[in-house]
Amino acid sequence: MGNSNKTYDVVVIGAGHNGLTNAAFLAKSGLDVLVLEKNDYIGGATVSRELEPGWFYSNCSYVCSLFRPEIYQALDLGRHGLEIVPLQGSVTFSQSGDYFGSYHHSEIRRREIARHSQRDADASIRFDADLMKWCRLIRGMLLRTPPDPTSFKPRDFMEFAFLLKKFHELSEDQIYQFIRFFTMSIAEYLEEYFENDLLLAHFSGGSIIGTGLGVYSPGTAYVLLHHAMGDVDGNVGSWGFARGGMGAVSGALASAFQAHGGEIRSGAEVAEINVSGRTATGVTLASGEVIKAKKVVSNLDAQRTFLKVMNEKDVPPDVLTRARNFKIRGSSGKLNIALDGMPKFPTLPEGSPLTLGHMHFTDTLERLERAYDDWKEDRWSADPYTDTLIPSQYDPTVAPPGKHMMSVFVQYCPVEAEGGWTPEKKDAFGKTVIDQINDYSPGFKDMIVHAEVRTPKELEEEVGLTGGNIFQGELTLDQLLFNRPFPGYAQYRGPVRNMYMCSSSNHPGGGVMGAPGANAAREILRDLKRTDTTPEDFGDD
Amino acid sequence: MTKNLSAIVIGGGHNGLVCATYLASSGVKTTLLEARETLGGGLSKQTLRDGTAVPGLIQTHHSLNDKIARELKLQSTPCEPLPTTLLSTSGEHITLMGDKVSGAGVSARDISEYRAFREEYLSYGKALKSLMLNTPPRLKHFDWSDKTVFAKLGLDLRFGLGKAGLNEFLRVAGMNLFDVLEERFSSELLKGGIAADALFGNHAGPKTPTTVLPMLMRLFQETGSTASRQVAQVDNLAGQLAEAAKSAGVEIKTSTTVHSVVMDNDKPTGVMLENGDILNADIIVSNADAKTTFLKLVGARNLDGMFTHRVTKTRTNGDVAKFFATFDATPKFTNLSQNASSGRFLVAPTLMYVERAFNHCKYGEFSEAPVLDIHLTTLDNGKSLLSANAMFAPYNLKQGWEAGRAAFEDKILDILSLYAPGIASQVACRELWSPTDIEKSFHIEGGHWHHGEMAIDQSFMMRPVPGAGQYGTPVPGLYLCGAAAHPGGDITGLPGRNAAKQILADLKGRR
Amino acid sequence: MHDFTKTLAPSPFYDRIVAQSQTQNWAHWNGYQTPRVVDTVASEYFAVRSSCSVMDLTPMEKYRITGPDAKAFLNRLVVRDVSKLKPGRVTYVVWCNDEGKVIDDGTVFHLSEGVYRLCAQHHQLDWLRLSSIGFDVSIELETHDVAALSVQGPTSYSVLTEAGISGLETVKPFDIVHTQLDGFDITVSRTGFTGDLGYELWTEPENALALWDAIFEVKKRGLYDIRLIGLDALEMVRIEAGFIMPGWDFNTAETVIRDGYDRTPYELDLGWLVNLNKPYFTGKRALAAANKQPLKRKMVKLILDGNKVPSGSFIFDRKDGKNIGAVMAHSWSPILKRAIAYADIELINGQVPKEVSVEIYYQKELAWKLHWARAEVTDKPFWTPKRRSITPPDAY
Structure with a gap:
């Protein structure tokens, strides 16, 4: 328990992966850091929960690839128990009884693309090279603080100069193509490369995950990068499971933090950030306990930070307006399913490795777009896009022997179903998803031991993600880079002195990346004139 | 320097006329x-x-x-400004006129907010x-x-808008x-009307990201002077532009279809007409769209x-149909006074109405309940004419326009x-x-x-495609001067003017 | 359905190749399993240079190009003028992207009036189809539908004649003939990637084994030695012959990530292929502009002193001088008794240097050593035997 007379160097609100990353770097530099978590368990949306005895659900985030390897290395997370196992391939089932399998082996994948379209197999070479150009550019910006475009400070000028230099490493045509990529819809972008409907549907799915956008919405091509620029051991675009579930990520971060002398208190909900004379002085817990700190860091999303835990009088009116207008609508649901055995997918040949990867059941762009149309009307998609995985095939620790655990990410699911969520509606939503899987896996329903159905509502209530938005703020052009969370506040500093933000509401945004946490730590250490413990980008080569 | 040089402008739409007039004047x-x-093309x-x-x-x-009206010395026949009335089934219509909103159901807050x-x-x-009045700059290898x-642009954005203004601009520029x-x-009708007005002609709904851009492009037209802040009836603009062209010395040939651009040693030397005649010129300027220009001509x-x-992949399918109906007597709109009934009316009662109308055209269907821009x-002869722009009516209608035409007319009338x-x-x-008729x-x-x-990826220096975004094209001596070039569509004359400026600068060897 | 259990596809000659392979040392080539070494590299190399070698050419990318605009399409595609390529003739080509950077190289076969085959190093269907907009042309991948063997070496003419293929005495380099063997159709072209006398034989996959057996029957009869060779021996002879490999010696334009890592034909010493006087082709304007600029870098051929092979070596203008480039391909040439290499170097004061220094790291009993070798820059193929081009070829 904290000593009430004690003044911490830093108190971090929220033990999600960014809060822990932030705290770990601060503790590493020798600061006395306390992390406060409202739940009884840490991790935020990076958790493994045993909701059915024997099964451990990564019931929010469920795969790991964006996590910056620089942070992994700098915090020595391997020694703190983290193991990321690369997962293999993906498949989209078609309604006609066929499928497209994106095998992990490039030659087999190529032949499979060619089975659907010989031309597309060749076009994928051009596509992969182009995507890698954009990955290169964006990755170089992840572990940096965005410059303020209205500022005349030398640091902002330097940072802009850096960005311009990065841009000018591209040819003139590549610059235009990058801008086009950044502003186009995934469907239209892909249609410049591919012709086959099934392939188009398969490749575009990643671009809508977590967004309030459809495959034809401009800006979604860029979102693809949030799902494609990650890597596991240098294999760009591949995904991994954290052994033991996503809780292993937060567990390792917590362990690293504590090894540097940090302190974590769970079950400690922050009611307010205390401000005195336009300077943050600490926090008051829901219990009424006051904790003093020289710096306060919020790992809550921008709306919670500015509208909930900050007192309205401490926030300038224009910031309040900006916070209210911050776009943070959730669009994703999740089913976590305990299974009695391994479901069969008769479409796939015997022994197919494709069940080891991401499974999707949406085979055309039109179906993807129509799924989005439902969400715009505050309905869950009648024919949803799902990202279905069975991690227990790799990781024996998440299900009892011979049993399996399935994670089904569902796009789209509204924040409020028309007229508000009820248990019946939640069940109906879950049934929609289960029925879809059952269409491709007869008998699937009968294998279900337990299923947890999560809508944005649960994400909001349990984890504290406003609107259940998994990115803690939509990844649209108006909320990226120096606009994230909003103009003038993109450098991790809050509206009062000694107050900082480190959540995914800040650049570079959502995904289990750790970058906002590390970037905020760098800014705090900079203000304290302490040695920077955060890592630099590995660079290009 | 420009003496003894010749140019052929393909297409006598308003931009072609504007461009030709500038060239001839020089x-x-x-x-x-x-x-x-x-x-006059569409005019x-x-x-x-x-x-x-x-x-x-x-x-x-x-x-x-x-600027163009001045530079071309067009007779300034003051256009009659038209109010835009946003129709409501409840009869509580809203009228927009310049910066003013009026109507029974509009709150004081919306009125001041609109201003x-x-x-x-x-x-x-x-x-x-x-940016609008010049050739869009290249993003590398900058010249003077x-x-x-x-x-x-940087100065105007930073100092013209100020810090807060620039912040907000950079945010909204990418928004829907x-x-x-x-x-x-707060008024649904007001929001629906503003959105519909900005979206006409685009394949986008209000929820489509970056749709603020077409609204900005349209609003830019109103920044020239107070007179242009109004929506005006089409007068004899085509005639005026033709007169200006003629008096500048442009030789105009109508009913003259160009078959192709004649190339010699990879440079255009003239055009071949459908009848096989060849006309020679030093410079060829196309007022046609990019696909017609590059793929056909x-x-x-x-x-x-x-x-x-890339040219084939540009998105050029129209979503707006034009509907005409004649009446022996002026049709009566609920709760509209007689004199107001000769004006401009929008049917776009809510943002979601417009969004739902757009949903259909993503799948090759016309809107179940279309958005209408009506002019009476x-x-x-004393009869009444109703002409309406109706969206969304996709070019690639699944059932085909021959089969779908009457059904869509019925939808509009419903x-x-x-x-x-x-x-x-x-x-x-x-x-x-239908868009297919308009194409033809x-x-x-x-x-x-x-x-x-008019999406970002097809705008500015990327309009119509990178490599042809500065009016010049990869073919030296061939230029674009129509809406396919920056800053794009609507009756602005800017592509024509900017193209002419670029051509003249090139001829003088400045660029 | 899709066979996910096999990474690589077998070629129609697969059973025979497996049977002959002493080493079972495989590589992959365009998705096919192909031998890297069959027996020993030395024996395979000398099969090419002193007797007769056979190599499975099926994996090479092949496209059939037909239709009224086939010729116009090809001439717009490649930098060389192929409009005058007669039926029955083959020519070497490269093609570029809009910026004049080389995408790939290959050969155009004018099989019969208006029917072309384009052979390419890499997968090109996307680029070919994309380039066909506006042309009335059909482009079909036929890699898997044509079985091909390359028969190369001084006795190749004699071997094929003995195998029953008649009429080769009049076939000049880059000629194509359509003929028959044991009742099935084959096409023979006097082409190859070895710089030696040699032929390439093309037939339908169902005839593949009969073709193979007819050739190796000649060996069984004790007339000539014939050896199956793998990619390692081919690498030696193709370097000696002065052929380059897109994707290995230089980046193919479509796969380049970073600006400036792709190459124009001029930079690859292939400027002689570029015809700026023919009708428009992709990259022409860019190449015309590039041609007006002084060349900054070039792929050059190096003949090294000494016996060390420059694997992964940097090139310097002189020992411990300025780093001007790196070796892209290298070999020991058994014929020349020389180390030879291709190097991508920056020009010095606008000139190709006459000689350069090569920094070679090599192992002596596992200990790493550094050696500086002087290298002469040459612009001719390292080795060109007369027998390569005389018609009729010498019979043995």
Whole structure:
């Protein structure tokens, strides 16, 4: 328990992966850091929960690839128990009884693309090279603080100069193509490369995950990068499971933090950030306990930070307006399913490795777009896009022997179903998803031991993600880079002195990346004139 | 320097006329070739099946950019400004006139917010002036003029808008109309109307990201002067532009269809007409859309492979149909006074109405409940003419327009009947131009209002495609001067003017 | 359905190749399993240079190009003028992207009037189809539908004649003939990637084994030695012959990530292929502009002193001088008794240097050593035997 007379160097609100990353770097530099978590368990949306005895659900985030390897290395997370196992391939089932399998082996994948379209197999070479150009550019910006475009400070000028230099490493045509990529819809972008409907549907799915956008919405091509620029051991675009579930990520971060002398208190909900004379002085817990700190860091999303835990009088009116207008609508649901055995997918040949990867059941762009149309009307998609995985095939620790655990990410699911969520509606939503899987896996329903159905509502209530938005703020052009969370506040500093933000509401945004946490730590250490413990980008080569 | 040089302008739409006039005024011997009998493209008058003379594709517009009107010494016949009435089934219509909103159901807050909104967005439009009135700068290998444009743009944005203004501009520039309008207004009708007005001609709904951009482009037209802040009826703009061209010395040939651009040693030397005649010129300027220009007139054989591919991939399918109906007596709209009934009316009651209308066209269906931009006029013979832009009506209608035409006309009349009960039974004659009809009769690939989507990836230096975004094209001596070039569609004359400036600068060897 | 259990596809000659392979040392080539070494590299190399070698050419990318605009399409595609390529003739080509950077190289076969085959190093269907907009042309992948063997070496003419293929005495380099063997159709072209006398034989996959057996029957009869060779021996002879490999010696334009890592034909010493006087082709304007600029870098051929092979070596203008480039391909040439290499170097004061210094790291009993070798820059193929081009070829 904290000593009430004690003044911490830093108190971090929220033990999600960014809060822990932030705290770990601060503790590493020798600061006395306390992390406060409202739940009884840490991790935020990076958790493994045993909701059915024997099964451990990564019931929010469920795969790991964006996590910056620089942070992994700098915090020595391997020694703190983290193991990321690369997962293999993906498949989209078609309604006609066929499928497209994106095998992990490039030659087999190529032949499979060619089975659907010989031309597309060749076009994928051009596509992969182009995507890698954009990955290169964006990755170089992840572990940096965005410059303020209205500022005349030398640091902002330097940072802009850096960005311009990065841009000018591209040819003139590549610059235009990058801008086009950044502003186009995934469907239209892909249609410049591919012709086959099934392939188009398969490749575009990643671009809508977590967004309030459809495959034809401009800006979604860029979102693809949030799902494609990650890597596991240098294999760009591949995904991994954290052994033991996503809780292993937060567990390792917590362990690293504590090894540097940090302190974590769970079950400690922050009611307010205390401000005195336009300077943050600490926090008051829901219990009424006051904790003093020289710096306060919020790992809550921008709306919670500015509208909930900050007192309205401490926030300038224009910031309040900006916070209210911050776009943070959730669009994703999740089913976590305990299974009695391994479901069969008769479409796939015997022994197919494709069940080891991401499974999707949406085979055309039109179906993807129509799924989005439902969400715009505050309905869950009648024919949803799902990202279905069975991690227990790799990781024996998440299900009892011979049993399996399935994670089904569902796009789209509204924040409020028309007229508000009820248990019946939640069940109906879950049934929609289960029925879809059952269409491709007869008998699937009968294998279900337990299923947890999560809508944005649960994400909001349990984890504290406003609107259940998994990115803690939509990844649209108006909320990226120096606009994230909003103009003038993109450098991790809050509206009062000694107050900082480190959540995914800040650049570079959502995904289990750790970058906002590390970037905020760098800014705090900079203000304290302490040695920077955060890592630099590995660079290009 | 420009003496003894000759240019051929292909296409006598308003931009072609503007461009030709500038060229001729600077001493370039300029010939303008128009395939149709009349000049003005979408501005030219048309005749319906029953013989009724109607304004063409364009029924109302913001007048031509002031600078061009001045530079071309167009007679300033003051256009009659038109109020825009947003129709409500409840009869509580809202009228927009310049910065003013009026109507029974409008709150005082919306009224003041509308004024502030206009002021703010007009200031953004104004800040873009150096970008709109110049050749878009290249993003690498800057030359002197690119640097000038960038410098001016930067200064206008930073100091014209101020720190807060620039912050907000950089935020909203990438946003959708839905969120922007939801942040500001409470009246559903007002929001629906503003969104619809900005979206006409685009393949986008209010929830489509980056739809603030087309609104800014449209508002820019209003920044020239107070006179241009109004929506005006199409007068005889085509005639005025033709007169200006003629008096500048442009040789105009109508009913003259160009078959192809004649190339010699990879350079254009002239054009071949459909009748086989060849006309020679030093410079060829195309007012046609990019696909027509590059794929038909120039041909892939004279172009690079990837460039050709990119041209084919530009999004140029139109979503707006034109609907005409004549009436023996002026149709009666609920709760509209008689004099107000000759004006401009929008049917876009809510943002979601517009969004739902858009949903259909993503799948090759026309809107179940279309968005309408209606204009009522009284004809010389005393009859009434209703002309309407109706969206969304996709070029690639799944059932095909021959099969779908009557059904869509019925949909339009169903919607009109909600605001003017009984109107369907009073129709004397009706006619619909689908995007496929517009493609055919106005020679615009895809029948697209703006000769191609006005999305960021097809705008500015990337319009119509990178490599042809500075009016010049990969083919030296061939230029674009139409809506396919920056800053795109609508009746601005800016592509024509900017192209002419670029051509003249090139001829003088400045660029 | 899709066979996910096999990474690589077998070629129609697969059973025979497996049977002959002493080493079972495989590589992959365009998705096919192909031998890297069959027996020993030395024996395979000398099969090419002194007797007769056989190599499975099936994996090479092949496209059939037909239709009224086939010729116009090809001439717009490649930098060389192929409009005058007569039926029955083959020519070497490269093609570029819009910026004039080389995408790939290959050969155009004018099989019969208006029917072409384009052979390419890499997968090109996307680029070919993309380039066909505006042309009335059909482009079909036929890699898997044509079985091909390359028969190369001084006795190749004699071997094929003995195998029953008649009429080769009049076939000049880059000629194509359509003939028959044991009742099935084959096409023979006097082409190859070895710089030696040699032929390439093309037939339908169902005839593949009969073709193979007819050739190796000659060996069984004790007339000539015939050896199956793998990619390692081919690498030696193709370097000696002065052929380059897109994707290995230089980046193919479509796969380049970073600006400036792709190459124009001029930079690859292939400027002689570029015809700026023919009708427009993709990259022409860019190449015309590049041709007006002084060349900054070039792929050059190096003949090294000494016996060390420059694997992964940097090139310097002189020992411990300025780093001007790196070796892209290298070999020991058994014929020349020389180390030879291709190097991508920056020009010095606009000139190709006459000689350079090569920094070679090599192992002596596992200990790493550094050696500086002087290298002469040459612009001719390292080795060109007369027998390569005389018609009729010498009979043995």
